[in-house]
Amino acid sequence: MQPDKRTQTILDGFDSHFEGKATHLAIAPGRVNLIGEHTDYNDGFVLPVALDRDVRVLFRARDDNRVRLYALEFDSWADFELGVTERNARQLWPNYVQGVGLELAGLGIQLRGFEGIVSGNVPRGSGLSSSAALEIAAAKAFLTAANQIHALTGPQLAKAAQKAENEFVGVNCGIMDQFISTLGEEGNALLIDCRSLSYRRVPFPEGVSLVIGNTKASRSLAGSAYNERRAQCEDGVRRLNAVLPGINALRDVSLEELEFHRALLSHTVYRRCRHVVSENARVQSTVAALEQGDFGEVGRLMNASHESLRDDYEVSSEALDKMVESMRSHPGCLGARLTGAGFGGCAVALVQAGAEKSVREAVQESYAKAMNLWPEIYISPPSSGARVLPL
Numbered sequence: 001m002q003p004d005k006r007t008q009t010i011l012d013g014f015d016s017h018f019e020g021k022a023t024h025l026a027i028a029p030g031r032v033n034l035i036g037e038h039t040d041y042n043d044g045f046v047l048p049v050a051l052d053r054d055v056r057v058l059f060r061a062r063d064d065n066r067v068r069l070y071a072l073e074f075d076s077w078a079d080f081e082l083g084v085t086e087r088n089a090r091q092l093w094p095n096y097v098q099g100v101g102l103e104l105a106g107l108g109i110q111l112r113g114f115e116g117i118v119s120g121n122v123p124r125g126s127g128l129s130s131s132a133a134l135e136i137a138a139a140k141a142f143l144t145a146a147n148q149i150h151a152l153t154g155p156q157l158a159k160a161a162q163k164a165e166n167e168f169v170g171v172n173c174g175i176m177d178q179f180i181s182t183l184g185e186e187g188n189a190l191l192i193d194c195r196s197l198s199y200r201r202v203p204f205p206e207g208v209s210l211v212i213g214n215t216k217a218s219r220s221l222a223g224s225a226y227n228e229r230r231a232q233c234e235d236g237v238r239r240l241n242a243v244l245p246g247i248n249a250l251r252d253v254s255l256e257e258l259e260f261h262r263a264l265l266s267h268t269v270y271r272r273c274r275h276v277v278s279e280n281a282r283v284q285s286t287v288a289a290l291e292q293g294d295f296g297e298v299g300r301l302m303n304a305s306h307e308s309l310r311d312d313y314e315v316s317s318e319a320l321d322k323m324v325e326s327m328r329s330h331p332g333c334l335g336a337r338l339t340g341a342g343f344g345g346c347a348v349a350l351v352q353a354g355a356e357k358s359v360r361e362a363v364q365e366s367y368a369k370a371m372n373l374w375p376e377i378y379i380s381p382p383s384s385g386a387r388v389l390p391l
Ligand code: GLA
Pocket: 036, 037, 038, 039, 040, 041, 173, 174, 175, 176, 177, 340, 341, 342
């Protein structure tokens, strides 16, 4: 088979940095979330799709315990021994790989070293889960090199990668990104129950497409504010639990119960909870509307999600609001919302099939004018989850 252009560049990278040949190519995609934002760490529901942008690791096993990887875009090396628990203080990216290795070993999987090239085209720091893609591609490489590719189920693999990010890298993310990067399917969104980790395919209908707008605005607040939102949700659960002893997470609370007991919560915590509870309901309604082909309703739900994230959860930003506004002002746009953690990064629009390019052009112009920032617009079909190709 003739390698595509990107794979060829990676093969050339291998030739320049190693003797001999690689044996496998691990590929793991980034993601965009259709709806269900800030629900994953509340045991709720999400509806992401895998993108046609990914992180690739071209590699071969080594006979020892050393991992040596060269990242094309960073022009830098990761070089560590399995089992070493000291973080790389100079560069962030090797920590994702090292953390995943430690997690897999912690599950009792006998690992082996490997070496090769890392390369990605998921925009970094843009809310499209380039980190999860790196983790999952690395996890696949670790398991393949160790001859253990079937040692974990997809959800177990996603969980191990999430744990690596939480505990080794130190980012307190939920499970959504690793899960969809592992298990995404071409032509489908996945409805994921982030409590049970059960999931089902939701076919992405013909007649509509996704357009993603990268605001290119910095997300400096993202880490601390993300953790603060998580703490506020936990505070809400603790207080509601006094009168609703059966609840373990906001997933278990209905809008009626929340309204009835709102006096127990500070105004801010009440609004945070209202976002999560209403967003979970919107995910279910979106799935029903997609299955009925009611795209107008899907668009309205996406719009309502954005309003809730902006007003109740307060994770939007001027750039995201402008991006969403630019998208919505095109007649081919059915709905638009911020996607991912927020504070910057990307928005996603549902548009009528055929309108993708004109939406892109219109948004480029109107967003650039409004923000004095040149956005990037991506058009991606729902794509496959992670895989390993033998060479
Ligand atoms: C980030 C996290 C996810 C999820 C989203 C918000 O992408 O990594 O786990 O919490 O934010 O929905």
